Amino acid sequence: GEYSRFCNSVVPLLRLKKMIFQNNEDLTAQVQVANFSEAELNENIEWNIKSTKGEILFKGQFEKIKIPLGNSFIGGEIRQSLSSIKDAGRFILTISIGVFENSWDFFVYPFSLKDEQTDILVTQQLDGYAIDILNNGGEVLLTIKQGTLKADKGGDIQIGFSSIFWNTAWTAGQPPVSLGILCDPNHPAFKEFPTQYHSNFQWQDAMSHSNAIKLDSIMPAIQPILRVIDDWVTATPLGLIFECRTAKGKLLVSGIDLLSEQEKRPEARQLLYSLKKYMASNEFNPAQDISIGTIKGLFINSN
Numbered sequence: 001g002e003y004s005r006f007c008n009s010v011v012p013l014l015r016l017k018k019m020i021f022q023n024n025e026d027l028t029a030q031v032q033v034a035n036f037s038e039a040e041l042n043e044n045i046e047w048n049i050k051s052t053k054g055e056i057l058f059k060g061q062f063e064k065i066k067i068p069l070g071n072s073f074i075g076g077e078i079r080q081s082l083s084s085i086k087d088a089g090r091f092i093l094t095i096s097i098g099v100f101e102n103s104w105d106f107f108v109y110p111f112s113l114k115d116e117q118t119d120i121l122v123t124q125q126l127d128g129y130a131i132d133i134l135n136n137g138g139e140v141l142l143t144i145k146q147g148t149l150k151a152d153k154g155g156d157i158q159i160g161f162s163s164i165f166w167n168t169a170w171t172a173g174q175p176p177v178s179l180g181i182l183c184d185p186n187h188p189a190f191k192e193f194p195t196q197y198h199s200n201f202q203w204q205d206a207m208s209h210s211n212a213i214k215l216d217s218i219m220p221a222i223q224p225i226l227r228v229i230d231d232w233v234t235a236t237p238l239g240l241i242f243e244c245r246t247a248k249g250k251l252l253v254s255g256i257d258l259l260s261e262q263e264k265r266p267e268a269r270q271l272l273y274s275l276k277k278y279m280a281s282n283e284f285n286p287a288q289d290i291s292i293g294t295i296k297g298l299f300i301n302s303n
Contacts, residue, residue, distance in 0.1 A: 012095035134249035192274035
């Protein structure tokens with residue numbers, strides 16, 4: 001049933017410029033139809049947008065029109081304001097043409113975020129100031145700038161949003177060399193950044209602004225909040241987000257650069273907001289103790 005949505009004699013298609021929106025924007029998209037049935041169609045084209053709970057938020061219909069045979073017929077344009085969506089979420093846009101149906105996920109984040117976690121230091125380097133905060137029992141979010149991780153700590157791993165082609169043994173390590181992300185979608189760190197357990201389009205930005213951290217170089221068997229799946233040939237334990245206690249404080253380490261060009265990256269802005277909300281809650285209680293020296297040793301310029 002799912003496969004027949006995008007592989008059939010008639011397939012509704014969608015032309016979207018992007019999959020990530022803020023709620024001060026309009027979603028605009030063209031509806032395209034691939035019709036390889038026995039004859040031209042004369043059907044209404046209907047669309048709706050649902051929440052992940054199945055609630056219909058918006059819907060519409062185009063006038064009945066003849067849909068010729070071929071692959072490039074444009075049936076109409078959807079233009080929908082997203083201002084009524086107040087909370088971050090994944091939404092499903094569905095197009096129906098008679099019995100034929102197809103769906104796409106997209107994501108909406110609030111344009112205005114009230115950041116109240118001012119006592120959490122967000123930094124891209126574990127400098128003296130950050131260490132002083134940890135030594136005094138404070139909380140630090142270390143968001144690693146891409147390209148500053150040592151090669152043997154994961155800096156030489158070329159991760160990507162798309163999966164490997166075949167496997168790295170057959171392609172001489174052709175990048176990307178990873179297979180997406182793995183996480184617990186119910187983890188409180190993602191409360192304001194809704195996710196499935198696997199990759200979807202809201203992770204594309206993160207994967208293109210990140211360093212995969214070799215977890216065994218931090219602590220064997222550490223369980224990250226966000227894991228990167230390595231190619232089965234090397235099967236290295238990799239992570240993008242993990243937490244620990246260090247000195248007298250609490251530290252959350254993100255291999256994703258959440259600060260650079262943030263005004264162009266609503267996903268990074270929203271993920272940072274979610275992580276800070278988590279760190280400010282009682283649920284942020286790291287179990288592992290890791291030394292400051294070990295964390296500093298991740299960086300190329302670690303002295």
